[in-house]
Amino acid sequence: MLPVAVKLVALDIDGTIVRPGEDVPSPRLTAAVGALQSAGVVVVLASGRMFPGTAAVARHLGLHAPVICQQGCSVHTLDGGIIHEFPIDHAAALRVVGYARVLDRAYEWFNPVRYIVSREGPATAEYGRVSGITVECMDYPERSGLPATGVGIISTRVEAPEIHRALVRQFGETLHLLDFPEVTVAVAPDANKGHALSLICADFGIERADVVAIGDSVNDAAMLAWARRGIALAHSDAYAMDAADEVLAENDGEPVAEFLEDLLRLV
Numbered sequence: 001m002l003p004v005a006v007k008l009v010a011l012d013i014d015g016t017i018v019r020p021g022e023d024v025p026s027p028r029l030t031a032a033v034g035a036l037q038s039a040g041v042v043v044v045l046a047s048g049r050m051f052p053g054t055a056a057v058a059r060h061l062g063l064h065a066p067v068i069c070q071q072g073c074s075v076h077t078l079d080g081g082i083i084h085e086f087p088i089d090h091a092a093a094l095r096v097v098g099y100a101r102v103l104d105r106a107y108e109w110f111n112p113v114r115y116i117v118s119r120e121g122p123a124t125a126e127y128g129r130v131s132g133i134t135v136e137c138m139d140y141p142e143r144s145g146l147p148a149t150g151v152g153i154i155s156t157r158v159e160a161p162e163i164h165r166a167l168v169r170q171f172g173e174t175l176h177l178l179d180f181p182e183v184t185v186a187v188a189p190d191a192n193k194g195h196a197l198s199l200i201c202a203d204f205g206i207e208r209a210d211v212v213a214i215g216d217s218v219n220d221a222a223m224l225a226w227a228r229r230g231i232a233l234a235h236s237d238a239y240a241m242d243a244a245d246e247v248l249a250e251n252d253g254e255p256v257a258e259f260l261e262d263l264l265r266l267v
Helices: 029-039 051-061 090-103 120-131 160-174 195-205 218-226 238-242 255-264
Strands: 008-011 042-045 067-069 074-076 082-085 107-112 113-118 149-152 176-179 183-187 209-215 230-235 245-247
Touching: 008 195, 008 255, 029 042, 029 238, 029 255, 042 051, 042 067, 042 195, 051 067, 051 074, 051 120, 067 195, 082 255, 090 149, 090 183, 113 120, 113 149, 149 218, 160 176, 160 183, 160 209, 160 238, 176 218, 195 209, 195 218, 209 218, 209 238, 209 255, 218 230, 218 238, 245 255
Parallel strands: 008 042, 008 209, 209 230, 230 245
Antiparallel strands: 067 074, 074 082, 107 113, 107 149, 149 183, 176 183
């Protein structure tokens, strides 16, 4: 059952409102988001993208609210101002990249507006494209002088689960470790979409009970768990599925747009 009182809807971007192979939400979804906003519902984007790529989708949708970027490492106004930022402990970040070097794997070092990798590849190029930034490459990104909000070890679908398990054994809850299929990302323990969403809601004076969140991946799990109603998609990973209250059925149409249209009828 959908909540009756909805004051804020949080939306993941890639795989949720932007489908594979597309760059912006569909016209139907764009219209549904616009109608919700016109009805007084705050719509927040919460993405793994860096700020430029997240803001581009927010502007396409005509949104006004702050955006959550980089798995929840930062919250920005649409003019680029940083409202909240959660840097990773520098010593811990160095230990993670040290492990990447032991494994002879590429790694990433990033903050809200810069993305530096030790080796370029198709995955890093695609992340730079959707994030709207130029990927920087250097042998030792940690020597760039950039204070990092996060780091990641880039591997394969076969290797990534064991890398994630090894980092969990080493760091426990002192880092927030994200188990993506081909990269294991380490960020500060309070850097997640759920915490960032709670801060935005506090700024707007919106209660958790009035929040709906929709996402499909491990970096959405904290947001889906925090919201009054967490919605996953049929293709979601196990982390999102476990955190969600409801899963939208896959169909030949647009399940997220349909859900938002139904939600509008209850506003």
